Amino acid sequence: MRTVFRFHGGIHPSENKQQSLQTPIEFAGIPPELVIPLSQHVGAPASSVVAIGERVLKGQMIAESTGYISLPLHAPTSGTITAIEDRTIPHPSGYKAPCLIIATDGEDEWQTTRCEPNYQDLTPAELVQLLRDAGVAGMGGAGFPTAVKLSINPDVHIETLVINGTECEPYITADDALMRERGAQIIEGARILSYIINPARTLIGVEDNKPEGIASLRYAARDTGIDIVAVPTRYPSGGEKQLIEILTNKQVPSGGLPADIGVMCQNLGTTVAIHDAVIKGRPLISRITTVTGRSLDQPQNFEVLLGTPLRFLLSRAGYQGSTNNKLIIGGPMMGFTVPNADVPVVKTCNCLLAPTENELPSPPPAKACIRCGQCAEVCPASLLPQQLFWFAQGNEHEKLERHNLFDCIECGSCSWVCPSHIPLVQYYRAAKADIVLHRENHLKSEHARGRFEFRQARIAREVHEKQTRREARRQAALAHNNDSGSITSPSTDPVQAAIARAKARKAGQQKPRSEPESS
Amino acid sequence: MAPVLITSPHAHSARSTAGMMLKVLLATVPGILVLTYFFGFGTLVNILWACVVALTCESLALALRRRPLLFYLGDYSALVTATLIGIALPPYSSWWLIAIGTGSAILLAKHLYGGLGYNPFNPAMVGYVILLISFPVQMTSWALPQGPEELPGLIEALKACFAPAHYDGTTMATPLDLLKQNNSLPVDELWVENQQFGRWAGLGWEWVNIAFLGGGLWLLWQRVFTWHAPVTMLVALALMASLFYDGGSAASGGSPLFHLLSGATMLGAFFIVTDPVTSAVSLRGRLVYGTLIGVLIYVIRVWGNYPDAMAFAVLIMNFAAPFIDHFTQPRTYGHRDKPENR
Ligand code: SF4
Ligand code: SF4
Numbered sequence: 001m002r003t004v005f006r007f008h009g010g011i012h013p014s015e016n017k018q019q020s021l022q023t024p025i026e027f028a029g030i031p032p033e034l035v036i037p038l039s040q041h042v043g044a045p046a047s048s049v050v051a052i053g054e055r056v057l058k059g060q061m062i063a064e065s066t067g068y069i070s071l072p073l074h075a076p077t078s079g080t081i082t083a084i085e086d087r088t089i090p091h092p093s094g095y096k097a098p099c100l101i102i103a104t105d106g107e108d109e110w111q112t113t114r115c116e117p118n119y120q121d122l123t124p125a126e127l128v129q130l131l132r133d134a135g136v137a138g139m140g141g142a143g144f145p146t147a148v149k150l151s152i153n154p155d156v157h158i159e160t161l162v163i164n165g166t167e168c169e170p171y172i173t174a175d176d177a178l179m180r181e182r183g184a185q186i187i188e189g190a191r192i193l194s195y196i197i198n199p200a201r202t203l204i205g206v207e208d209n210k211p212e213g214i215a216s217l218r219y220a221a222r223d224t225g226i227d228i229v230a231v232p233t234r235y236p237s238g239g240e241k242q243l244i245e246i247l248t249n250k251q252v253p254s255g256g257l258p259a260d261i262g263v264m265c266q267n268l269g270t271t272v273a274i275h276d277a278v279i280k281g282r283p284l285i286s287r288i289t290t291v292t293g294r295s296l297d298q299p300q301n302f303e304v305l306l307g308t309p310l311r312f313l314l315s316r317a318g319y320q321g322s323t324n325n326k327l328i329i330g331g332p333m334m335g336f337t338v339p340n341a342d343v344p345v346v347k348t349c350n351c352l353l354a355p356t357e358n359e360l361p362s363p364p365p366a367k368a369c370i371r372c373g374q375c376a377e378v379c380p381a382s383l384l385p386q387q388l389f390w391f392a393q394g395n396e397h398e399k400l401e402r403h404n405l406f407d408c409i410e411c412g413s414c415s416w417v418c419p420s421h422i423p424l425v426q427y428y429r430a431a432k433a434d435i436v437l438h439r440e441n442h443l444k445s446e447h448a449r450g451r452f453e454f455r456q457a458r459i460a461r462e463v464h465e466k467q468t469r470r471e472a473r474r475q476a477a478l479a480h481n482n483d484s485g486s487i488t489s490p491s492t493d494p495v496q497a498a499i500a501r502a503k504a505r506k507a508g509q510q511k512p513r514s515e516p517e518s519s
Numbered sequence: 520m521a522p523v524l525i526t527s528p529h530a531h532s533a534r535s536t537a538g539m540m541l542k543v544l545l546a547t548v549p550g551i552l553v554l555t556y557f558f559g560f561g562t563l564v565n566i567l568w569a570c571v572v573a574l575t576c577e578s579l580a581l582a583l584r585r586r587p588l589l590f591y592l593g594d595y596s597a598l599v600t601a602t603l604i605g606i607a608l609p610p611y612s613s614w615w616l617i618a619i620g621t622g623s624a625i626l627l628a629k630h631l632y633g634g635l636g637y638n639p640f641n642p643a644m645v646g647y648v649i650l651l652i653s654f655p656v657q658m659t660s661w662a663l664p665q666g667p668e669e670l671p672g673l674i675e676a677l678k679a680c681f682a683p684a685h686y687d688g689t690t691m692a693t694p695l696d697l698l699k700q701n702n703s704l705p706v707d708e709l710w711v712e713n714q715q716f717g718r719w720a721g722l723g724w725e726w727v728n729i730a731f732l733g734g735g736l737w738l739l740w741q742r743v744f745t746w747h748a749p750v751t752m753l754v755a756l757a758l759m760a761s762l763f764y765d766g767g768s769a770a771s772g773g774s775p776l777f778h779l780l781s782g783a784t785m786l787g788a789f790f791i792v793t794d795p796v797t798s799a800v801s802l803r804g805r806l807v808y809g810t811l812i813g814v815l816i817y818v819i820r821v822w823g824n825y826p827d828a829m830a831f832a833v834l835i836m837n838f839a840a841p842f843i844d845h846f847t848q849p850r851t852y853g854h855r856d857k858p859e860n861r
Contacts, residue, residue, distance in 0.1 A: 007852075008849075008852070011532070013530050013532070014530075092526065170530065241852060241853065245852075251852055251853045252852075252853050253853050253854075254851065254852070254853035254854050255853075256853070326529070328529055330527075332527070332528060332529040332530035333527060333528045333529075333530060334527050334528070335527055335529065336526065336527060337526075337529075353529075355529075360529045360530055361531075363531060364535075365590065367535075367536050367537075367590075367591075367594055367635075368536075368594070368634060368635045368636035368637070369636045370536055370596075370635065370636050370795045370796050371636065371795050371796050371798075371800050372539075372744075372795040373745075373795065373800040373801065373802070373805075374534075376800060376801060376849070377745075377802065380852065381851055381852040381853075382849040382850060382851050382852050383849075383851055384800070384801070384848065384849070386800060387800075402858055403858050404851040404854065404858060407851050407852060407853060407854070410527075412527050412528030415528050415531070416528050416530060416531055416532055417532050417534070419532075419534045419535050419536045419538070419539055420535075420536045420636075421531065421535065423526070425526065425527065425528065426526050429526065
């Protein structure tokens with residue numbers, strides 16, 4: 001048994017997971033119309049490459065990536081493009097954004113795609129490019145392009161690859177269902193990942209309230225060296241930083257990346273997407289979504305084509321609209337409500353929750369903060385939520401920053417526990433937005449896309465720029481010192497270049513290590 | 520369906536501030552019953568009258584501040600303050616004494632600072648100290664602990680409160696007073712000389728304290744507060760008492776058990792020190808907060824000018840609580856330094 005460590009705080013909300021686990025994953029079916037937002041990931045929105053009226057095949061690229069941090073989109077089934085227009089997308093701000101509309105034809109006709117069952121024949125860089133072309137994004141959190149996440153700074157060695165299968169949010173069972181039913185694919189996906197980044201160890205963290213999932217994974221992972229670690233059930237153990245602390249007893253430095261402490265974290269659902277992309281040649285066109293809540297007669301997990309309107313899913317699960325008080329994408333702790341059921345499922349929608357008023361009542365009006373300190377006790381970031389609340393009320397931006405407001409992961413534990421029902425997280429979100437707005441006035445348009453996404457994108461961009469600069473410097477130095485120029489890379493893709501460099505360096509490192517042996 | 524847009528979290532624990540206050544009120548019941556058993560209906564009348572005054576003052580303050588009345592009255596914090604004052608005042612206190620104490624607690628110590636949550640000082644203790652300084656005679660005479668047969672009845676108690684001129688009760692110094700004033704007799708002789716002493720501490724008092732301890736333990740079990748402040752307070756008080764207990768000479772400060780079961784010790788530990796609004800917030804801070812209150816109580820009881828020291832000790836530490844919080848800030852995840860060091 002691997003030792004697991006503790007993170008500060010945490011809560012035990014009612015799990016409510018059993019109701020959606022009564023039946024196996026079921027294909028939700030092909031809705032008459034698919035709504036594909038051009039932006040389903042962190043970074044620049046994709047750009048349409050199809051024309052209205054054009055027939056598209058399943059798996060065909062319909063929008064291309066528009067930058068380093070961007071991803072292409074593929075048709076989830078065959079049909080005709082009927083419109084490219086603004087529709088409400090699943091986003092906390094409930095705003096409208098450009099979407100491709102496909103009228104499906106029911107044929108579900110595939111375009112021939114490229115699969116690589118013998119992926120070891122490819123270089124890691126080629127695999128990363130394949131994942132980029134397949135549109136694979138993080139399936140758990142904000143939807144960060146997996147290819148970008150995998151293109152870490154070549155100076156950094158990843159010691160530990162962490163696959164996040166904790167699924168600590170109440171109600172959500174999408175990963176649990178995957179573990180039960182597709183253990184082999186998860187493990188294969190994890191192996192592809194570890195082939196790409198070559199970590200010393202690969203750990204899959206799963207909360208111990210999923211014994212079936214753990215058993216299934218352990219069976220699938222026998223003889224692979226992949227360790228399935230059961231971690232105590234405590235929200236938010238699935239927060240990236242928290243899981244890393246649980247498994248390694250190390251904390252990700254504030255403002256830094258897990259790679260800074262030699263860790264990379266990938267979502268469990270992402271490993272299946274990676275498996276599908278590489279082994280089956282299937283781009284990211286569907287996902288598992290838990291559809292649950294007491295307004296539904298049959299809560300269950302569906303395999304859903306991206307772009308499927310929520311309305312279609314709800315009716316598949318026996319929706320009782322009269323009892324429903326809100327529609328939540330994601331779980332009750334971190335999910336967001338959507339204005340209507342026409343919003344489509346996108347790459348990051350792991351759950352659609354349709355609760356009754358009794359089940360998740362609207363919060364009563366807030367009473368005064370009595371400084372009971374319970375919020376601070378449960379805060380996984382060891383912040384002082386009541387203090388931040390105080391400063392946020394007074395718009396004291398400087399104090400908020402000095403008290404590390406930006407280390408708040410918006411897990412909602414403090415609001416959950418607060419006996420005075422103060423919507424603390426709402427204050428923090430507003431304050432963060434305010435501060436960012438002040439600080440980065442010129443990035444106003446980015447603001448609506450969310451602070452978190454913004455930060456992730458910025459960090460990745462900086463790493464990328466650093467690499468490019470370094471490469472340019474090295475090229476210049478090479479051209480200067482060595483006219484043979486044997487290392488000049490014709491590749492224009494910086495990711496490929498970076499990985500090629502990493503390999504070169506690794507090869508270079510092996511030499512000194514082998515010297516003592518040979519002498 | 521009319522979906523509403525609310526931001527996360529959408530789930531909430533079942534706890535509420537009003538629920539916690541109600542539990543605190545409930546937990547005072549055993550102590551009040553024991554007080555009534557030994558000292559008669561005086562305490563009950565105190566509490567009831569204090570509650571009437573508190574609700575009136577609270578409503579008045581809310582109306583003046585243009586706040587929704589029922590919503591704020593519904594947090595029951597005024598009732599908790601009134602109950603604590605009613606318990607702390609000597610039984611058979613006059614109506615005006617109770618009214619001044621409760622009124623200043625609610626109006627001065629609470630609403631002048633902005634209401635519940637904004638008050639730096641414990642309102643009940645502020646009210647108590649104002650009375651203690653202004654009316655020392657009335658505040659230090661305590662009824663005689665007697666069996667239920669000899670005690671004044673409810674009518675007598677009401678008379679004592681509302682027609683104090685027509686009431687003539689017997690009062691005596693409390694055991695803490697006696698021990699303090701004593702400088703000639705060894706402790707065991709003092710015990711024999713005075714009927715106010717019981718088995719371990721004051722007659723009746725020991726049971727009153729045990730009853731409040733029981734209520735406090737129940738609150739702890741209900742997780743209304745954490746153990747940190749009350750336990751450290753009691754431990755610090757007991758340690759101080761053992762450190763300076765010389766076995767019972769005339770100059771003795773009283774045994775640890777005597778201190779634990781005397782006066783307002785248990786009431787203070789579980790109902791006053793634990794007041795979240797005015798105490799330190801962080802867990803480590805509460806350890807410091809509780810310890811210092813325990814030490815102060817002993818110092819004031821034994822070497823100070825007042826026989827019981829709960830109110831002063833708590834008020835002094837209320838004052839220090841923000842500083843304690845400042846120096847016990849936790850280290851944020853992913854940071855090397857605590858916030859204040861940067
Ligand atoms: S939990 Fe709520 S009432 Fe308690 S200190 Fe935090 S914000 Fe204040
Ligand atoms: S939402 Fe932020 S402040 Fe609240 S518990 Fe989570 S990390 Fe702490």
